[in-house]
Amino acid sequence: MATKIDEEQLMNDMLCRVKAVNNMPHDIRATLLDFKVDGYKVGKVRPGIAEMLCNMKTSVFELKQEDDSKKKSYLTLTSDAGTSSEERTKAVGTVMNQLRDEGFVKGWRDELFPVSENFYSPPVFLMERAAVTVLGVLEYGVHINGIVQESRQDEPKMWIGRRSATKSKFPGMLDHIVAGGQPSGISLIDNVVKECEEEAGIEESIVRAGVQSVGAISYENWDPKSDKLTRAVQFTYDLYLPPDFEPKPVDGEVQGFMLWTMDQVKESMAMDYADPIKPNCYVVIIDYLIRTGQISPDSNGFLDILRELRSGDCQ
């Protein structure tokens, strides 16, 4: 089934796949303003968006000058937004509702997402998940590589899911066996267990026996059309599944699964591949290929891919 893969072409394709997700040109990065609450950096915005937010009727945003000699501006909340998480959640929500009504925020999910200084800190407020790219707030999620490999000597295979045709984002596209956003109030590993059960019918005992945390990947993307910033950290897991186990769609997010060889995974990297995987999955899969010796560091381009993978470190 698999055709011989040209190594040089594969390295180029992988670099393109990373750049497609992790796309923040230097000149755009230089213009970004911090979005701060209580002095903590909690997001990043382009100047045009900051201005738009400050000029809205219902605005609770204002620009202030940094204290240092550089006199750079930063975006923050006005005192009208209140000082508690609850007050700010409500105040920012009013602004985001307006942006939804104006069509600037699409795909509203009615799901509140925590905004905080870092992943382990309590949130300074919550905001609608679909609107976080307006403020360049860092999104956290879990991505699971579903692997079948009985011993290290065996060639691993990877489970690939197909998203439901009714999903609001990337309908019908190929995907990881399981992936999901990280809600507040639940540990990462408990979220992994929960998502595995809900999305792929993998029971808890199988997950806990076969799962291993393997790090995190991060990426930052600037969308030239909307000027919004996607900034994400995906905690990554390898889940080793028994060879006789088959994942099953449970909650309707996925319509089916198939088990791919590493050659099939590599073939799908080609930029003209007819039925590609969801873009951010490629970054997680490339990290897997590197970590597990499926790509040789002797191949020209290996370090370029590694560097690009690590460039969007999302502080």
Next chain:
Amino acid sequence: MATKIDEEQLMNDMLCRVKAVNNMPHDIRATLLDFKVDGYKVGKVRPGIAEMLCNMKTSVFELKQEDDSKKKSYLTLTSDAGTSSEERTKAVGTVMNQLRDEGFVKGWRDELFPVSENFYSPPVFLMERAAVTVLGVLEYGVHINGIVQESRQDEPKMWIGRRSATKSKFPGMLDHIVAGGQPSGISLIDNVVKECEEEAGIEESIVRAGVQSVGAISYENWDPKSDKLTRAVQFTYDLYLPPDFEPKPVDGEVQGFMLWTMDQVKESMAMDYADPIKPNCYVVIIDYLIRTGQISPDSNGFLDILRELRSGDCQ
């Protein structure tokens, strides 16, 4: 033998261990000049070192202005250095010999190291290995985690070597089972095989059966005493060894080996640990602990360590 390890303390210690090797303050980074040959960036230097090099009697160095509007300077070779790799090797060698005679370059090894735009490009010249920190040239090496773990369910153990008391650098200190610089003209994997045989008596068939490339780590260090820059990329490998195999010192670089549990590895991270491992090994080991799920991403500080690990990406 192992005492219970405090998770919070461990995360702090690991962060300190990474920072100890990957130490490039922002204000120092901002002052660095590129060292260019034929328009390629091949190193970085502090302004004081650049000035010293240009003012030496035998100098073949000069400062030039960047073409762009920022008018920043860069260090390059004069036309007196010639245009071929051979001529430049000789010209730069004369300068480095003088710096050795003046005591500025220590630990001379009579080993020529390739200077190139990137790892996969042919060298623009060669220079004495002990002198590469003068020009902030990127050094490449291989580091091997020697692992005993029969199946994924087993707790892994790691072989730790003790360096010979007569080594010029870090004599008598704990070390990886095998590590070494990457010479030109040999592939990384062949170098791994060669070093494993020479340093630890691991025969080729055992290496090839158990070795897996797992990526690379990089670090940049500024030495405030000498103003020199250490910049390195270490290609990393996990070598799974049979449980009944014992590494043996062969070439006298190592005096002995011991097999540690992961608890012992983690205990040795403490900044006041009496008999620590060679500093750059900690960075490779922390990467191993993260990749193999020995540290939970639910632990506060996990992302700080990951970010710090990836900050010295050594372009």
